[in-house]
Amino acid sequence: MKNSPKTAKGLSATALILLFILIAVFLTYMIPAGEFAPGFGEPLSVDSFVWTERRPVSLFAIPELIVQSFLENATVIFTFFFVGGSVGIMVQTGAMQKLVSWLLKKAKGRHFLIIAGFTCIFTFLSLNIAARYLVSFVPFMIAFFVTLGYDAITGLAVVLLGSAMSYCTSPTGLMTLTAQSYVDLPPLSGAGFRWVCLLVLLALTVGYIYIYAEKVRKKKIGGCPPPKKLPKLDESGEGTSWRDGMIIGIYLVTIGFCVYYGSQGSLSAMRMSALFMVSAVAIALVDKTSPNDVVDLYIQSAGRFFAPAMIVGFAGTIALVWESGGIVDTIVYGLTLSLQRFPNAVKAPAMFVIQSLINCAIVPGAGQAAVTMPLFGPAAELAGIPLQSAVLSFNFGDGIGDFVLPYSSVLVSYLAVGGVSFRAWWKFIWKLLVCWIFAASVLMYVSTIVWK
Numbered sequence: 001m002k003n004s005p006k007t008a009k010g011l012s013a014t015a016l017i018l019l020f021i022l023i024a025v026f027l028t029y030m031i032p033a034g035e036f037a038p039g040f041g042e043p044l045s046v047d048s049f050v051w052t053e054r055r056p057v058s059l060f061a062i063p064e065l066i067v068q069s070f071l072e073n074a075t076v077i078f079t080f081f082f083v084g085g086s087v088g089i090m091v092q093t094g095a096m097q098k099l100v101s102w103l104l105k106k107a108k109g110r111h112f113l114i115i116a117g118f119t120c121i122f123t124f125l126s127l128n129i130a131a132r133y134l135v136s137f138v139p140f141m142i143a144f145f146v147t148l149g150y151d152a153i154t155g156l157a158v159v160l161l162g163s164a165m166s167y168c169t170s171p172t173g174l175m176t177l178t179a180q181s182y183v184d185l186p187p188l189s190g191a192g193f194r195w196v197c198l199l200v201l202l203a204l205t206v207g208y209i210y211i212y213a214e215k216v217r218k219k220k221i222g223g224c225p226p227p228k229k230l231p232k233l234d235e236s237g238e239g240t241s242w243r244d245g246m247i248i249g250i251y252l253v254t255i256g257f258c259v260y261y262g263s264q265g266s267l268s269a270m271r272m273s274a275l276f277m278v279s280a281v282a283i284a285l286v287d288k289t290s291p292n293d294v295v296d297l298y299i300q301s302a303g304r305f306f307a308p309a310m311i312v313g314f315a316g317t318i319a320l321v322w323e324s325g326g327i328v329d330t331i332v333y334g335l336t337l338s339l340q341r342f343p344n345a346v347k348a349p350a351m352f353v354i355q356s357l358i359n360c361a362i363v364p365g366a367g368q369a370a371v372t373m374p375l376f377g378p379a380a381e382l383a384g385i386p387l388q389s390a391v392l393s394f395n396f397g398d399g400i401g402d403f404v405l406p407y408s409s410v411l412v413s414y415l416a417v418g419g420v421s422f423r424a425w426w427k428f429i430w431k432l433l434v435c436w437i438f439a440a441s442v443l444m445y446v447s448t449i450v451w452k
Contacts, residue, residue, distance in 0.1 A: 028325025088301015122162030128262025151223025168399030227419030308413030355397025
């Protein structure tokens, strides 16, 4: 697997991120600087916005901002290495390959159930585990679906879009908890309707993936070829042994602990890294791998995740450029003012669209919640929109963009591991994106009735 697969014609994933960094720098020269400066003890509001002196970012400042981004995202970056090393130990044992081969035998004639089942599994896992940490499953899923006659995008989409569904609605997720804290709503309240939203978007997504995948399998459209290096599936027909069962069991227990800690809101990158380190040691003991081989395998496997880990650091630079140029609050201020021009009947869907546009400038969810929720909360109350709907607009706006923006660290990390170009991904995803936007707008309107 190449460390930097092509994401657009002639551009690697990292090169594309660097291009967007340069675009961000250019915007600091074009957009006036400003900030929200409320008085002591006063809430953030549109009236507290003030213009400030322009401070465009120099090209010479980019290297320092890149280093700063890497330092701020160090825990996420190193988690890729720890998780990747653990997965590499498990791959070496051959247990997962035998499990996937067994599933292939059971999959004949049940293609829809296989696609729907795996998509739902990754939706469940990502309820409390960040989507970026599920990227290690991508090579297995691509190998699995390619063997069934599908292409690389099918395997990638099952993992990535399955994760997207729980992230976009977040019935039990940290982002909902964070957003609700800014508008004084009970933690994770309103979960009932969020589950409805999850099921609607999940059904839409599963149907879309299946229709695309069947067109590829029946040769009606050309599929996306898989990367050259994929896990080789076991073809001996022997099935899994007790040793393989124990290895898979250890890995599932590790995932189970991640889900548990995530449901308690205490799954930090540090804790996840520690869990996967322990699982790697346990798997090595069961497989009777020598200490020297364990260390070598761990280092080699972690190295395969170098590209997605580095992409996280480079992608974070874009937000730092806009912050240094003082244009983030200006963008939010302009979009918030535009919300006031919409009729009250369509303000809820408009709020979702505006949140999506803001997500283009502030990709990290926690940062976006901190900036937008104190503004959108009062705006929603003035328009007679329930506060829960304002939080849902944040979930939709923050979630959907992370899986379509070419400088989203989550998306580009998956594309890097899956060896899929951004051009191929966009060709696949744009119609589903239109469906998502329409469905989310309708759900936003319905939410104002449900939560009235």
